Amino acid sequence: MTSLAVLALNDLRAREEPQFVERDTDAIKRSLVAKFEEVSGRTLYPAQVEMFVIEVMAFAISGIGAAIQGGLLQNRTVWAQGRHLDDLGANVGIQRLAAQAARARVVFTLSEIRQTAVIVPVGTRVAAGPDLVFATVLELIIPAGTTTGTVDVVAASVGAVYNDLALGVIEDILDPVAYVESVSNDQVTSGGANIEGDDRFRERIAGSFERISRGGSRQGYIELVKAAHPDIVDVQVVRPQPGFIEITPLVSDGVAGASVKAAVLDYLDGNVPMGDFVSIRDADRVSFTTTLLLRVKPGSGNLARVGAETAIRTLFDALSRILGAQVAPSAVVEAVRQAVAPLGVVGVDGPGFEFTDLPGTSFAALDAIVIDVEETPNV
Numbered sequence: 001m002t003s004l005a006v007l008a009l010n011d012l013r014a015r016e017e018p019q020f021v022e023r024d025t026d027a028i029k030r031s032l033v034a035k036f037e038e039v040s041g042r043t044l045y046p047a048q049v050e051m052f053v054i055e056v057m058a059f060a061i062s063g064i065g066a067a068i069q070g071g072l073l074q075n076r077t078v079w080a081q082g083r084h085l086d087d088l089g090a091n092v093g094i095q096r097l098a099a100q101a102a103r104a105r106v107v108f109t110l111s112e113i114r115q116t117a118v119i120v121p122v123g124t125r126v127a128a129g130p131d132l133v134f135a136t137v138l139e140l141i142i143p144a145g146t147t148t149g150t151v152d153v154v155a156a157s158v159g160a161v162y163n164d165l166a167l168g169v170i171e172d173i174l175d176p177v178a179y180v181e182s183v184s185n186d187q188v189t190s191g192g193a194n195i196e197g198d199d200r201f202r203e204r205i206a207g208s209f210e211r212i213s214r215g216g217s218r219q220g221y222i223e224l225v226k227a228a229h230p231d232i233v234d235v236q237v238v239r240p241q242p243g244f245i246e247i248t249p250l251v252s253d254g255v256a257g258a259s260v261k262a263a264v265l266d267y268l269d270g271n272v273p274m275g276d277f278v279s280i281r282d283a284d285r286v287s288f289t290t291t292l293l294l295r296v297k298p299g300s301g302n303l304a305r306v307g308a309e310t311a312i313r314t315l316f317d318a319l320s321r322i323l324g325a326q327v328a329p330s331a332v333v334e335a336v337r338q339a340v341a342p343l344g345v346v347g348v349d350g351p352g353f354e355f356t357d358l359p360g361t362s363f364a365a366l367d368a369i370v371i372d373v374e375e376t377p378n379v
Contacts, residue, residue: 009206012078020072021065028065029058077205081198089201092208096201097230101155102162102192103259104185106170108140110147111181118142118149118179125174126153126183128165133157133174134189153185155192160231164253165189190257193231200230216245216273225249228267229260233321236283236360245278248361250323255282283323284362288316290332291352291370300344301373308348309369311339316366324360329353346376 022028032054033044044051074084086096108120120140127133134153142149153170155162170185204226210219211227221237225247236248249256249264256264261280268278290312296304315335319325332351340348358364 009078009203017073017079019069021068023062023065023069025058025062028061029054032057077202080202085198085201085205089205089208092205093211094201094205094208094227097193097196097227099158099195100191100193100230100263101158102160102165102189103137103152103154104134104165104170104189105150105187106134106136106153106183106185107148107150108142108177108180109182109184110142110179112179113147114142114144114179116144118177120149120151120177120180121175123175124177125156126170127172127174128169128185129172132162132165132170134162134170150186155189158192158194160192160194160252162192163190163257187258191229191231191259191263193229196230200226200233216276221245221247221272224268224271225264228264231260232256232264234323234363236323238360243275243277245272245276246281247278248281248283248323250283250321250363252321254285254320254363254365256280281361284359285365286356286358286362287365287367288327288353288356289368289370290350290366291372292332292336292348292350293372293374294336294340294345295347295349295374295376297344297346298375298377301375303343304340304345305371305373307340307343308336308345308371311335312351312369313366316364319364320366321363323363324358325364327353327356327358327364329355 022031033051036050036054037043044054073079074081075088077085077088080088089095106126110118118141120136120142122136122139124136125133126135133156135156137152137154140149140151165185166188167186168184170189171183173180173183204223207219207223210217210223213220218237218239222235225235225237226232229249229251231251232249233252234250238246238248240246247264249260251257251260264280265278272278292308294301294304294308312332312335315332319327329351333348336350337345337348352370356364
């Protein structure tokens with residue numbers, strides 16, 4: 001059976017925008033001149049007063065046409081931006097996701113064993129340097145006879161900049177607590193996200209009707225999961241057996257952290273069909289190393305190397321946001337060739353790996369780039 005080809009949102013946006021009104025001043029001027037000559041029976045010449053009036057009118061009509069064109073485009077999901085896209089989303093019950101604060105777990109350690117419990121108040125601030133501040137979300141009680149206690153902390157501000165802080169980086173206590181000697185995070189910070197961008201929000205608006213049914217369709221689950229957290233860039237949904245749903249979320253920097261998984265489960269609670277048991281699994285990271293040989297004209301090696309590396313990183317940045325991507329060596333070579341052709345590169349060999357069709361729960365990650373340059377004089 002022949003599959004039906006469809007245009008995705010990105011394909012539609014790549015096409016020329018629809019033209020609703022004439023905005024070209026020369027075309028408007030020609031139309032006005034033709035109408036004037038038809039009605040008056042006279043031929044207009046550039047120096048005549050009527051021609052000056054028509055030129056002013058053409059300019060004014062062009063400006064009005066630009067405003068009408070912009071307004072009509074902002075009433076279409078494919079072209080709308082910002083506030084106008086928010087309004088279109090509200091029409092179908094979809095709201096832009098707000099920025100989220102990163103979270104982690106920290107361990108408070110006492111200077112010595114105490115005979116009474118030590119209380120770390122809720123809101124106690126800890127930090128990783130002067131700018132990355134977190135606060136405890138609950139009151140922590142370290143019982144008598146022990147020296148450590150764990151509690152979750154949340155970033156003082158929202159945004160993705162608080163993500164991916166390594167273990168032990170949160171070590172500054174901004175609000176000293178009696179008998180507490182140190183603090184350290186035993187989880188990598190995760191879950192922070194910037195406000196949902198227009199492109200992602202537009203995709204959710206276009207897929208909003210998938211959420212109407214509560215029958216548990218695959219696309220319906222995908223739309224629900226994307227609505228749980230703004231940092232989720234792709235989702236794989238598998239039903240390994242009746243009544244069991246396995247969800248693999250992918251975030252902008254790879255594997256979803258504990259806070260993102262918790263947000264997904266919390267959001268799905270009450271939104272899934274009765275009888276479905278939902279679980280979250282980690283996306284699988286598949287590493288790639290690209291090895292290229294660039295044949296360049298004498299003196300072009302350094303610029304070509306930088307251009308090739310930039311092209312490879314750009315390509316893999318896009319691939320890392322897709323579950324089940326197809327990683328083709330030809331795509332790497334073509335991306336590099338287009339980027340470095342103006343820089344004196346005459347040949348590209350590589351990239352050192354075979355065509356890879358990733359499983360639906362895996363994403364591509366670039367581990368290393370090896371680029372050799374060979375100068376090829378034109379003799």
